[in-house]
Amino acid sequence: MNLLYDTERLISVIYNWMQGLCKTYGIPDIALLFVIMVMVGVLVAGFVSVNTLFLVLAERKVSAWMQDRLGPMRVGPQGIFQTVADAVKLLQKEDIVPDEADKILHFLAPLIMFIPAIMAYAVISWSPGICAVSLDLGLLYILALSAIGTIGIVIAGFSSGNKWTLLGGARSSAQMISYEVPLILSFIGIIMLNGSLNLNSLILAQKNMWFIVYQPLGFLLFLVAGCAEINRPPFDLPEAESELVAGFHTEYSGMKFALFFLGEYANMFICAALAVTLFLGGWNGIPGLPLLLPPIVWFLLKSYFIIFIIMWFRWTYPRVRVDQLMGFSWKLLTPLGFLNIAITGVMISLGWI
Amino acid sequence: MDVGFYVLGFLAIASAMLAISLKSLVRAVMALALFFLSIGGLYINMSCEFLGFVQILIYVGGVIVLFLFVIMTSGNIEPGKSNWILRLFGLLSSLLLFLALVWASKPFTFTRLKRFSGIKEIGNLLMTQYLIQFEVVSLLLLVVLIGSIMLLKKE
Numbered sequence: 001m002n003l004l005y006d007t008e009r010l011i012s013v014i015y016n017w018m019q020g021l022c023k024t025y026g027i028p029d030i031a032l033l034f035v036i037m038v039m040v041g042v043l044v045a046g047f048v049s050v051n052t053l054f055l056v057l058a059e060r061k062v063s064a065w066m067q068d069r070l071g072p073m074r075v076g077p078q079g080i081f082q083t084v085a086d087a088v089k090l091l092q093k094e095d096i097v098p099d100e101a102d103k104i105l106h107f108l109a110p111l112i113m114f115i116p117a118i119m120a121y122a123v124i125s126w127s128p129g130i131c132a133v134s135l136d137l138g139l140l141y142i143l144a145l146s147a148i149g150t151i152g153i154v155i156a157g158f159s160s161g162n163k164w165t166l167l168g169g170a171r172s173s174a175q176m177i178s179y180e181v182p183l184i185l186s187f188i189g190i191i192m193l194n195g196s197l198n199l200n201s202l203i204l205a206q207k208n209m210w211f212i213v214y215q216p217l218g219f220l221l222f223l224v225a226g227c228a229e230i231n232r233p234p235f236d237l238p239e240a241e242s243e244l245v246a247g248f249h250t251e252y253s254g255m256k257f258a259l260f261f262l263g264e265y266a267n268m269f270i271c272a273a274l275a276v277t278l279f280l281g282g283w284n285g286i287p288g289l290p291l292l293l294p295p296i297v298w299f300l301l302k303s304y305f306i307i308f309i310i311m312w313f314r315w316t317y318p319r320v321r322v323d324q325l326m327g328f329s330w331k332l333l334t335p336l337g338f339l340n341i342a343i344t345g346v347m348i349s350l351g352w353i
Numbered sequence: 354m355d356v357g358f359y360v361l362g363f364l365a366i367a368s369a370m371l372a373i374s375l376k377s378l379v380r381a382v383m384a385l386a387l388f389f390l391s392i393g394g395l396y397i398n399m400s401c402e403f404l405g406f407v408q409i410l411i412y413v414g415g416v417i418v419l420f421l422f423v424i425m426t427s428g429n430i431e432p433g434k435s436n437w438i439l440r441l442f443g444l445l446s447s448l449l450l451f452l453a454l455v456w457a458s459k460p461f462t463f464t465r466l467k468r469f470s471g472i473k474e475i476g477n478l479l480m481t482q483y484l485i486q487f488e489v490v491s492l493l494l495l496v497v498l499i500g501s502i503m504l505l506k507k508e
Contacts, residue, residue: 105379137472140406144393147414151386154421158379166425173422177415197472 004294008129040132044121052265053083058304059311066315093254100161101251109159110252110259113152116145117266124273125199127283127296139197142274143184146229149267150176153231153248156260160251168247171237171322178329179228179235185337186221187278189214189344193353203282210281214353217340219279221333223309226271228329231264233314237322272306273299280306357398365391378424386417403472 003010022032057072057080064071072079097106123138125131135141150172157169191197193214194205205211212219228235239247249260276282280302283295293301320328347353368391371384389412396405479487 137402137406144406144409147410170425173418177418
């Protein structure tokens, strides 16, 4: 049980055991490295799929709860196997490619969206020592990947050869470009406080106090701009179902559609994990209190709390109109981001932080 | 050099050639995106991680998405007719550009940097040694911004 709290030791124990096995059977070190890489990949892919199944169910249950309904109840006790059944159904579906479509790009678009979403998990720090790559520029790495993922959505919209999807893709490109700016501005204050882009060192710096205390405005900006960046309501204009059928993924079926779904929920978890890492202390417990739960439990609890807030948004606010979308980002969020940076700079130079 | 350099270099050249030869504009832009990605990969391969990630963030995330947006709103444009005078002119000017680049890069020797990922070093250099260039670039961006507003607000 103690090993769950001291995950750095847990990792070293597992690594030493594997190295011992390799020594006794005479397996070269390169093979061990390869095996570890495959194991990490399988773990991440497994987490992404199970997490998606869980989040889809959670989304339906949360929305049902907020609207005083029951939600899915038929498959399994309280309907907990509903999304598993849905996934099996999606696997069996025929893959339809429209005649008008640009075949190559239509095939590539789900991959371009999904692969960066999975790659971002490489730098997430789950618990002390549990982090696939402790990259010095981890934050920038995630941003660069999310930029690539956008292209997948835009290309999906274009290559389907359908006016609804084209509109969805065009909206997505405009939205991504304008909301990336306040998103980046929102955590520059934290980089100024800490002087590092490494997610591990950002979490370690929050041992005594979470950054949300110093950066409340930054946290709000991050939540709003992050919501827009992952296409969640009230910013789900690329797939606004009341206007555009299903937006950019109207012409996708079967596993390709499922890939978009997986990518979307993977991105949602990344956004929540990033909010937790940057503002809510990552795997640290509540400052001043003893660590009651293992760090990884803290991390997941906080992440799912942020996801709950994002789902809460969906049933609280009506969708932003397309003509308000640009103005909201450039005229309100971006100046607020600059204001936050200026305030942080003044506070640092006065020595208040 | 090493395998990574050759793979990424080949990818960069191949995708750049695709970008100028593909008929469909969106496909050409996607080839350009692959080109920018491989250039970013080359930077990372040379241990300039910051430059590589910023290259991907700005060029793939900004420029390419903007290209796609423009193509989507304006539609596919038919390529114009070309004749041998234009082709000769293009060949000569690209040859001249290539020679200029070779001449300009002559005084530099290319060595692998030792872990230059530090954002602090880059920030310090921009704020001390290269302050004037930095400010001139920001002034240029401001001029571009004002110019585009002027162009859009004709009335």
